[in-house]
Amino acid sequence: MVASPPSLSVAIPDSSLIDSKTLLEKSLRVAQFARAFSIFRVKQVYLYHDISYNAKHDDVKLITTLLEYLNTPQYLRRVLYPKMKQLQYAGMLPPIKSPHHKKFLKTAHVRAGETRMGVLLRHKGSWVVDVGLDQAIPFLGSNQDSRKSNFRLSMSEGKLVAEEIKDANLGPGYWGYNIIQLYSLSELAKRSTTVKFVITSRNGRSISLIRKSLIESLSNTAELVIVFGSPRKGVLETVSKNDVMKFSSPLIINMFPLQGTDTVRLEEAIMGSLAIINSICVSLGDKIAHEFRNFN
Amino acid sequence: MVASPPSLSVAIPDSSLIDSKTLLEKSLRVAQFARAFSIFRVKQVYLYHDISYNAKHDDVKLITTLLEYLNTPQYLRRVLYPKMKQLQYAGMLPPIKSPHHKKFLKTAHVRAGETRMGVLLRHKGSWVVDVGLDQAIPFLGSNQDSRKSNFRLSMSEGKLVAEEIKDANLGPGYWGYNIIQLYSLSELAKRSTTVKFVITSRNGRSISLIRKSLIESLSNTAELVIVFGSPRKGVLETVSKNDVMKFSSPLIINMFPLQGTDTVRLEEAIMGSLAIINSICVSLGDKIAHEFRNFN
Numbered sequence: 001m002v003a004s005p006p007s008l009s010v011a012i013p014d015s016s017l018i019d020s021k022t023l024l025e026k027s028l029r030v031a032q033f034a035r036a037f038s039i040f041r042v043k044q045v046y047l048y049h050d051i052s053y054n055a056k057h058d059d060v061k062l063i064t065t066l067l068e069y070l071n072t073p074q075y076l077r078r079v080l081y082p083k084m085k086q087l088q089y090a091g092m093l094p095p096i097k098s099p100h101h102k103k104f105l106k107t108a109h110v111r112a113g114e115t116r117m118g119v120l121l122r123h124k125g126s127w128v129v130d131v132g133l134d135q136a137i138p139f140l141g142s143n144q145d146s147r148k149s150n151f152r153l154s155m156s157e158g159k160l161v162a163e164e165i166k167d168a169n170l171g172p173g174y175w176g177y178n179i180i181q182l183y184s185l186s187e188l189a190k191r192s193t194t195v196k197f198v199i200t201s202r203n204g205r206s207i208s209l210i211r212k213s214l215i216e217s218l219s220n221t222a223e224l225v226i227v228f229g230s231p232r233k234g235v236l237e238t239v240s241k242n243d244v245m246k247f248s249s250p251l252i253i254n255m256f257p258l259q260g261t262d263t264v265r266l267e268e269a270i271m272g273s274l275a276i277i278n279s280i281c282v283s284l285g286d287k288i289a290h291e292f293r294n295f296n
Numbered sequence: 297m298v299a300s301p302p303s304l305s306v307a308i309p310d311s312s313l314i315d316s317k318t319l320l321e322k323s324l325r326v327a328q329f330a331r332a333f334s335i336f337r338v339k340q341v342y343l344y345h346d347i348s349y350n351a352k353h354d355d356v357k358l359i360t361t362l363l364e365y366l367n368t369p370q371y372l373r374r375v376l377y378p379k380m381k382q383l384q385y386a387g388m389l390p391p392i393k394s395p396h397h398k399k400f401l402k403t404a405h406v407r408a409g410e411t412r413m414g415v416l417l418r419h420k421g422s423w424v425v426d427v428g429l430d431q432a433i434p435f436l437g438s439n440q441d442s443r444k445s446n447f448r449l450s451m452s453e454g455k456l457v458a459e460e461i462k463d464a465n466l467g468p469g470y471w472g473y474n475i476i477q478l479y480s481l482s483e484l485a486k487r488s489t490t491v492k493f494v495i496t497s498r499n500g501r502s503i504s505l506i507r508k509s510l511i512e513s514l515s516n517t518a519e520l521v522i523v524f525g526s527p528r529k530g531v532l533e534t535v536s537k538n539d540v541m542k543f544s545s546p547l548i549i550n551m552f553p554l555q556g557t558d559t560v561r562l563e564e565a566i567m568g569s570l571a572i573i574n575s576i577c578v579s580l581g582d583k584i585a586h587e588f589r590n591f592n
Contacts, residue, residue, distance in 0.1 A: 025388070028324065035564060041556035092321070097558035174556035208579035255571065257578045260337035260470035262393035268331060268567060275551065275568030276575050282553045283504035 005281040006196070006224040007043045008274070011185055013050035013238045015230040016266055017059040024089050030063055031093035032267040034070040038096045040274040041174040044223070046188065047181045050230050050238040062086050064179055070096055071176045072148070073117050075104045075132030080119060080148060100150075100175045107133045112155045115165065117176075119148050129162040137162045150175070185227065185239055186246040194222035197250035199235045200273050202259075204252035207276060214251055218284060226273055231266045301577040302492070302520040303339045304570070307481055309346035309534050311526040312562055313355040320385050326359055327389035328563040330366040334392045336570040337470040340519070342484065343477045346526050346534040358382050360475055366392055367472045368444070369413050371400045371428030376415060376444060396446075396471045403429045408451045411461065413472075415444050425458040433458045446471070481523065481535055482542040490518035493546040495531045496569050498555075500548035503572060510547055514580060522569055527562045 012033070020026040037045060047063060049055075065086045070093065072080060081087060095101070100117050110116075110133060118131030120139060128136035129151050137153065140161045150170060151162040167175075182188065188195055196217060204210075218224065227250075229235040236244065236252075244250065255273040256264050264272070308329070316322040333341060343359060345351075361382045366389065368376060377383060391397070396413050406412075406429060414427030416435060424432035425447050433449065436457045446466060447458040463471075478484065484491055492513060500506075514520065523546075525531040532540065532548075540546065551569040552560050560568070 035557070035561070038557045039552060039555050039560055039564065039568075041554065094561060098556050206578065207575045211575075211579075256335060256574065258337065258574070259335050260394050261331070261334045264335055265331070265390060268335065271564060271567045272335075272571030275571045278552065278554070279503045279507075279572050282502065283507075 005284040006218055006221040008040060008277065008281065009044035009046065009223055009225040010037065010042055010270065010274070011046040011048050011182075011188075011225055011227040012266070012270070013053075013228070013230045014047055014055040014060045014063070014181075015050040015053040015232075015238070016047075016063060017231075018053060018055070019231040023062075023085075026059065026062055027066060027089040027093060029267050030066040031070060033063075033270060034067055034096060035094060036267070036271040036274055037067075037177050038071075038098045038174070040278045042177050042274070044225075045177050045179045046185065046225065047179060048185050048239070049183050050233075051240050052233050052237050053230065060181075064181065066090070067177075067179050071098075073101045073132060075102075076117065076119055076130065076148065079121075079130055096176075098176055099173050102132060104132045105134075107135045107137075107160060110153060110160065112153055112160070115150055115152050115170065117148070118151045118162065120146055120164070122146065131162060139164075184243055185225075186243040188225065189243075189246040189248065192223070193248070194220060195225060195248075196221040196223070197225050197227055197247040198277070199227045199244070199247075199250050199252045200255055200269060201229070201234050201236060201252050202254055202256070202264075203234065203236075204254040206257040207253050207255050208257055210251060210253055211280065214253070215280060215284070217249075217251060218281070224277070224281070226277060228266060228269055228273075301580040302514055302517040304336060304573065304577065305340035305342065305519055305521040306333065306338055306566065306570070307342040307344050307478075307484075307521055307523040308562070308566070309349075309524070309526045310343055310351040310356045310359070310477075311346035311349040311528075311534070312343075312359060313527075314349060314351070315527040319358075319381075322355065322358055323362060323385040323389060325563050326362040327366060329359075329566060330363055330392060331390060332563070332567040332570055333363075333473050334367075334394045334470070336574045338473050338570070340521075341473050341475045342481065342521065343475060344481050344535070345479050346529075347536050348529050348533050349526065356477075360477065362386070362389075363473075363475050367394075369397045369428060371398075372413065372415055372426065372444065375417075375426055392472075394472055395469050398428060400428045401430075403431045403433075403456060406449060406456065408449055408456070411446055411448050411466065413444065414447045414458065416442055416460070418442065427458060435460075480539055481521075482539040484521065485539075485542040485544065488519070489544070490516060491521060491544075492517040492519070493521050493523055493543040494573070495523045495540070495543075495546050495548045496551055496565060497525070497530050497532060497548050498550055498552075498560075499530065499532075500550040502553040503549050503551050504553055506547060506549055507576065510549070511576060511580070513545075513547060514577070520573070520577070522573060524562060524565055524569075
């Protein structure tokens, strides 16, 4: 048994919008991705290059922009996102409401020690952060560029100040996903030996038969990457053979045995596969199991 | 071990569109229901009355009409569906492409013995069926009303004829869902002792902990009904307590343990829950397991 379940990542191709026609259809699909990633606490979203197709630059830009936008707390959106064509339908997309999407607050109501997502800004010669309060908060740290980050609020000489904190120090609880564009998935395989890959494929072994092998393979896995193919082709065609070889013994799994439709759409595959993987992963790890013993 | 896995049904409330604003949003949601039902070979869709809310008649009509429409093969749609307000966005909804959605064929290309969905029509004084061929086919049977049904084609005196077949005689393979409107779910519980209920609820036991009990409870279950609450309230509020009592020891399951968002939307809950249940159910039953041994 492992000490804690692996963190969950997904890899989707840059051709993910290949069969969506209008900006509205594309936006709705990306929103479904964002919702599924957030429900299942996905930490890294790898956007890899589909070798079978030259994805349109506009589509790739739409995927990254809209995923970033939906992952951003409401209070930061006006500062970070000017009027953009890509966000034309953002208003009708379902919100994420993850724990880092906190409410806009009065400074008097914020607790010291609280972490909030914010943006570092230059204001009248000093650096301040906008963390969704009615005032900008003085930034405690060395000179920086303007950017989005996470900040811990604390009291210093009776006043609220903000320090930047690294992702590793965010503590428990889900805090959204990062989007990482990769030319090839083998870059990931090279990075770490504790990364394990699950390739979703209709030609894979049925999830109902491979469940035990999956659980066994998760010991000593820090990061589990679920790899999806494009709306038109399976992973074994969108990723180079060379790439697949570099994954350390990937499991190739059919998540939808006996499917009753000709195809399973990418957004459906993501939602369904993550639901199954989550139901398996949370049973691993004492800490989590304990959390549930208390809950039930 | 049971001889074969139970058939899968779902129960959704008549308030399922309560939080969708426009006809477009409502249509997109119903289409997601239809896709999920079809992917996981759902046979019965029970639309039950949410006791906490008086659903709008228009919404209930939209759910049933659009679900029926999407379940109908392309070739029958023009005959069965006149121009209707409810179908304004039907053209942009993803098709189902289940096995009963066959292609329009020339009569010369059809195989005798084939089953096709069709409609019984009166034509020049006799009964014929439109089963998506370039000719209407003579109907073999007693006088009937015009209606949609399933027909088996055979040769009689060198000509193709059509006989109506009952659902029970459809044979293996998925053949779409039926929609059944119910005032109360207890009507179901009364009908049969081989119906088992799974209630999806955030306050239920984690699927990761209850998996074994679920598998055990499926022996001697002919029909497994997965019950969903409304977009605003859980099943334990949308169904009367009296109803829940009548279910024979229902399992109350949290399908999304440790969810990273404030809520899981109904269409997401359906897709995710059915994916999990399917991954468990297909492992039951020798026949199916054998099918998969051959496949892998």
